[in-house]
Amino acid sequence: KQEVTQIPAALSVPEGENLVLNCSFTDSAIYNLQWFRQDPGKGLTSLLLIQSSQREQTSGRLNASLDKSSGRSTLYIAASQPGDSATYLCAVGIYGNNRLAFGKGNQVVVIP
Amino acid sequence: DTGVSQNPRHKITKRGQNVTFRCDPISEHNRLYWYRQTLGQGPEFLTYFQNEAQLEKSRLLSDRFSAERPKGSFSTLEIQRTEQGDSAMYLCASSLLDRVNEKLFFGSGTQLSVL
Numbered sequence: 001k002q003e004v005t006q007i008p009a010a011l012s013v014p015e016g017e018n019l020v021l022n023c024s025f026t027d028s029a030i031y032n033l034q035w036f037r038q039d040p041g042k043g044l045t046s047l048l049l050i051q052s053s054q055r056e057q058t059s060g061r062l063n064a065s066l067d068k069s070s071g072r073s074t075l076y077i078a079a080s081q082p083g084d085s086a087t088y089l090c091a092v093g094i095y096g097n098n099r100l101a102f103g104k105g106n107q108v109v110v111i112p
Numbered sequence: 113d114t115g116v117s118q119n120p121r122h123k124i125t126k127r128g129q130n131v132t133f134r135c136d137p138i139s140e141h142n143r144l145y146w147y148r149q150t151l152g153q154g155p156e157f158l159t160y161f162q163n164e165a166q167l168e169k170s171r172l173l174s175d176r177f178s179a180e181r182p183k184g185s186f187s188t189l190e191i192q193r194t195e196q197g198d199s200a201m202y203l204c205a206s207s208l209l210d211r212v213n214e215k216l217f218f219g220s221g222t223q224l225s226v227l
Binding site: 046051093097099105 | 156
Protein backbone atom coordinates (compact mmCIF):
# COMPACT_ATOMS: atom_id res chain seq x y z
CA LYS A 1 0.00 0.00 0.00
CA GLN A 2 1.30 3.42 -0.97
CA GLU A 3 2.04 5.62 2.06
CA VAL A 4 2.58 9.35 1.62
CA THR A 5 4.18 11.37 4.40
CA GLN A 6 4.53 15.12 4.65
CA ILE A 7 6.96 16.86 6.96
CA PRO A 8 6.62 19.18 8.79
CA ALA A 9 2.93 18.90 9.63
CA ALA A 10 2.78 22.60 10.43
CA LEU A 11 5.09 25.57 10.20
CA SER A 12 5.07 29.34 10.58
CA VAL A 13 7.44 31.65 8.76
CA PRO A 14 7.81 35.43 8.56
CA GLU A 15 6.79 37.08 5.33
CA GLY A 16 9.54 37.07 2.72
CA GLU A 17 11.18 33.85 3.82
CA ASN A 18 11.37 30.89 1.46
CA LEU A 19 9.23 27.84 2.22
CA VAL A 20 10.41 24.26 1.78
CA LEU A 21 7.81 21.52 2.13
CA ASN A 22 8.73 17.85 1.96
CA CYS A 23 6.79 14.82 0.76
CA SER A 24 7.89 11.18 0.76
CA PHE A 25 6.20 8.09 -0.65
CA THR A 26 6.92 4.42 -0.18
CA ASP A 27 6.28 2.94 -3.63
CA SER A 28 8.13 4.43 -6.61
CA ALA A 29 5.67 2.96 -9.16
CA ILE A 30 3.78 6.20 -9.70
CA TYR A 31 2.22 7.93 -12.72
CA ASN A 32 2.82 11.40 -11.43
CA LEU A 33 2.96 13.55 -8.33
CA GLN A 34 0.82 16.60 -7.68
CA TRP A 35 0.92 19.39 -5.14
CA PHE A 36 -2.40 20.92 -4.09
CA ARG A 37 -3.35 23.89 -1.99
CA GLN A 38 -6.34 23.78 0.38
CA ASP A 39 -7.80 26.74 2.23
CA PRO A 40 -9.85 26.08 5.40
CA GLY A 41 -13.23 24.51 4.63
CA LYS A 42 -12.59 24.56 0.91
CA GLY A 43 -11.72 22.15 -1.88
CA LEU A 44 -8.30 21.57 -3.37
CA THR A 45 -6.54 23.60 -6.03
CA SER A 46 -3.90 21.91 -8.17
CA LEU A 47 -0.61 23.83 -8.07
CA LEU A 48 1.90 21.68 -9.92
CA LEU A 49 1.92 18.26 -11.58
CA ILE A 50 5.15 16.38 -12.22
CA GLN A 51 5.04 13.36 -14.51
CA SER A 52 7.01 10.34 -13.33
CA SER A 53 9.59 10.92 -16.09
CA GLN A 54 10.18 14.54 -15.06
CA ARG A 55 12.45 15.97 -12.38
CA GLU A 56 10.76 19.28 -11.64
CA GLN A 57 8.06 21.77 -12.52
CA THR A 58 7.90 25.52 -11.98
CA SER A 59 5.08 28.02 -11.85
CA GLY A 60 5.82 31.56 -10.76
CA ARG A 61 7.22 31.48 -7.22
CA LEU A 62 6.55 27.74 -6.93
CA ASN A 63 8.98 24.99 -7.81
CA ALA A 64 8.44 21.29 -7.21
CA SER A 65 11.05 18.58 -7.62
CA LEU A 66 10.65 14.82 -7.87
CA ASP A 67 13.19 12.11 -7.07
CA LYS A 68 11.24 8.96 -7.85
CA SER A 69 14.02 6.55 -6.96
CA SER A 70 14.27 7.87 -3.41
CA GLY A 71 10.53 8.48 -3.10
CA ARG A 72 10.76 12.19 -2.41
CA SER A 73 9.35 15.48 -3.60
CA THR A 74 9.94 19.01 -2.40
CA LEU A 75 7.74 22.05 -2.92
CA TYR A 76 9.66 25.31 -2.76
CA ILE A 77 7.81 28.62 -2.41
CA ALA A 78 10.00 31.66 -2.87
CA ALA A 79 9.54 34.93 -0.98
CA SER A 80 6.46 33.81 0.96
CA GLN A 81 3.46 36.11 1.34
CA PRO A 82 0.58 36.09 3.88
CA GLY A 83 -1.67 34.92 1.04
CA ASP A 84 0.37 31.70 0.87
CA SER A 85 -1.06 30.66 4.24
CA ALA A 86 -2.89 27.39 3.59
CA THR A 87 -2.49 23.62 3.78
CA TYR A 88 -0.38 22.10 1.03
CA LEU A 89 -1.11 18.50 0.08
CA CYS A 90 1.07 16.10 -1.86
CA ALA A 91 -0.56 13.29 -3.85
CA VAL A 92 0.81 10.48 -6.02
CA GLY A 93 -0.94 8.75 -8.88
CA ILE A 94 -0.66 5.01 -8.38
CA TYR A 95 -0.01 2.54 -11.17
CA GLY A 96 -2.72 -0.02 -11.69
CA ASN A 97 -5.65 2.09 -10.58
CA ASN A 98 -7.19 5.52 -10.93
CA ARG A 99 -6.74 6.87 -7.44
CA LEU A 100 -4.47 9.43 -5.85
CA ALA A 101 -2.81 8.70 -2.52
CA PHE A 102 -2.60 11.86 -0.43
CA GLY A 103 -0.41 12.92 2.45
CA LYS A 104 -1.92 14.65 5.47
CA GLY A 105 -0.61 18.03 4.38
CA ASN A 106 1.74 20.78 5.49
CA GLN A 107 -0.18 23.55 7.29
CA VAL A 108 1.59 26.84 6.57
CA VAL A 109 1.16 30.22 8.24
CA VAL A 110 3.04 33.20 6.82
CA ILE A 111 3.30 35.96 9.40
CA PRO A 112 3.11 39.55 8.09
CA ASP B 113 -15.56 27.16 -17.25
CA THR B 114 -17.62 27.43 -14.10
CA GLY B 115 -15.63 24.86 -12.18
CA VAL B 116 -16.82 21.80 -10.28
CA SER B 117 -19.99 22.49 -8.34
CA GLN B 118 -21.13 20.53 -5.28
CA ASN B 119 -24.44 20.75 -3.46
CA PRO B 120 -25.29 21.15 -0.72
CA ARG B 121 -22.26 22.84 0.89
CA HIS B 122 -23.30 21.65 4.34
CA LYS B 123 -25.59 18.87 5.50
CA ILE B 124 -26.57 18.08 9.07
CA THR B 125 -28.50 14.88 9.60
CA LYS B 126 -29.49 12.50 12.34
CA ARG B 127 -27.97 9.06 12.60
CA GLY B 128 -29.92 6.56 10.55
CA GLN B 129 -31.15 9.02 7.93
CA ASN B 130 -30.26 8.85 4.25
CA VAL B 131 -28.43 11.69 2.52
CA THR B 132 -27.61 12.44 -1.11
CA PHE B 133 -24.97 14.77 -2.48
CA ARG B 134 -24.67 16.10 -6.00
CA CYS B 135 -21.62 16.96 -8.08
CA ASP B 136 -21.64 18.83 -11.39
CA PRO B 137 -18.24 18.45 -13.05
CA ILE B 138 -16.70 20.77 -15.61
CA SER B 139 -18.83 20.16 -18.67
CA GLU B 140 -16.36 18.49 -21.03
CA HIS B 141 -14.66 16.38 -18.35
CA ASN B 142 -15.21 12.64 -18.75
CA ARG B 143 -13.49 11.50 -15.56
CA LEU B 144 -15.14 12.02 -12.18
CA TYR B 145 -13.96 11.12 -8.69
CA TRP B 146 -15.34 11.12 -5.16
CA TYR B 147 -13.02 11.52 -2.19
CA ARG B 148 -13.68 11.79 1.54
CA GLN B 149 -11.64 13.96 3.92
CA THR B 150 -11.74 14.09 7.71
CA LEU B 151 -10.17 16.80 9.83
CA GLY B 152 -6.39 16.80 9.73
CA GLN B 153 -6.22 14.07 7.10
CA GLY B 154 -5.65 14.01 3.39
CA PRO B 155 -8.50 13.04 1.08
CA GLU B 156 -9.22 9.32 0.70
CA PHE B 157 -10.39 7.87 -2.61
CA LEU B 158 -13.96 6.54 -2.72
CA THR B 159 -14.87 5.90 -6.34
CA TYR B 160 -14.13 6.79 -9.98
CA PHE B 161 -16.29 7.16 -13.09
CA GLN B 162 -15.26 7.36 -16.70
CA ASN B 163 -18.27 8.80 -18.48
CA GLU B 164 -21.22 6.91 -16.99
CA ALA B 165 -19.28 3.79 -16.04
CA GLN B 166 -18.20 3.31 -12.43
CA LEU B 167 -14.81 1.70 -12.96
CA GLU B 168 -13.31 1.63 -9.50
CA LYS B 169 -14.53 1.57 -5.90
CA SER B 170 -12.57 1.75 -2.67
CA ARG B 171 -13.12 -0.69 0.18
CA LEU B 172 -14.14 2.43 2.11
CA LEU B 173 -17.33 2.43 0.05
CA SER B 174 -19.45 0.12 2.15
CA ASP B 175 -22.82 -1.28 1.12
CA ARG B 176 -24.46 1.83 2.56
CA PHE B 177 -22.77 4.01 -0.05
CA SER B 178 -23.84 4.21 -3.67
CA ALA B 179 -22.73 6.52 -6.45
CA GLU B 180 -24.16 7.12 -9.88
CA ARG B 181 -23.35 9.19 -12.90
CA PRO B 182 -26.29 8.91 -15.31
CA LYS B 183 -25.51 9.95 -18.88
CA GLY B 184 -21.94 10.75 -17.91
CA SER B 185 -22.82 14.21 -16.65
CA PHE B 186 -23.55 15.03 -12.99
CA SER B 187 -22.98 12.48 -10.25
CA THR B 188 -24.73 11.68 -7.00
CA LEU B 189 -23.38 10.04 -3.87
CA GLU B 190 -25.95 8.54 -1.51
CA ILE B 191 -25.29 7.34 2.02
CA GLN B 192 -27.99 5.20 3.58
CA ARG B 193 -28.51 4.75 7.32
CA THR B 194 -25.86 7.32 8.17
CA GLU B 195 -23.52 6.74 11.08
CA GLN B 196 -21.51 9.25 13.10
CA GLY B 197 -18.34 7.92 11.47
CA ASP B 198 -19.64 9.15 8.13
CA SER B 199 -19.11 12.75 9.25
CA ALA B 200 -16.56 14.19 6.85
CA MET B 201 -16.04 16.49 3.89
CA TYR B 202 -17.06 14.76 0.66
CA LEU B 203 -15.11 16.07 -2.30
CA CYS B 204 -15.82 15.64 -5.98
CA ALA B 205 -13.20 16.12 -8.69
CA SER B 206 -13.20 15.92 -12.46
CA SER B 207 -10.61 15.82 -15.22
CA LEU B 208 -10.20 15.39 -18.94
CA LEU B 209 -6.65 14.46 -19.79
CA ASP B 210 -5.01 11.06 -19.76
CA ARG B 211 -3.85 9.51 -16.52
CA VAL B 212 -0.23 10.66 -16.69
CA ASN B 213 -0.96 14.30 -17.41
CA GLU B 214 -4.15 14.45 -15.41
CA LYS B 215 -4.83 17.50 -13.27
CA LEU B 216 -7.82 17.12 -11.02
CA PHE B 217 -10.22 20.00 -10.51
CA PHE B 218 -11.94 19.77 -7.14
CA GLY B 219 -15.23 21.21 -5.98
CA SER B 220 -15.60 22.98 -2.64
CA GLY B 221 -17.02 19.86 -1.07
CA THR B 222 -20.07 18.91 0.99
CA GLN B 223 -19.48 18.94 4.74
CA LEU B 224 -21.59 16.21 6.36
CA SER B 225 -22.29 16.18 10.09
CA VAL B 226 -24.13 13.17 11.50
CA LEU B 227 -25.60 13.79 14.96
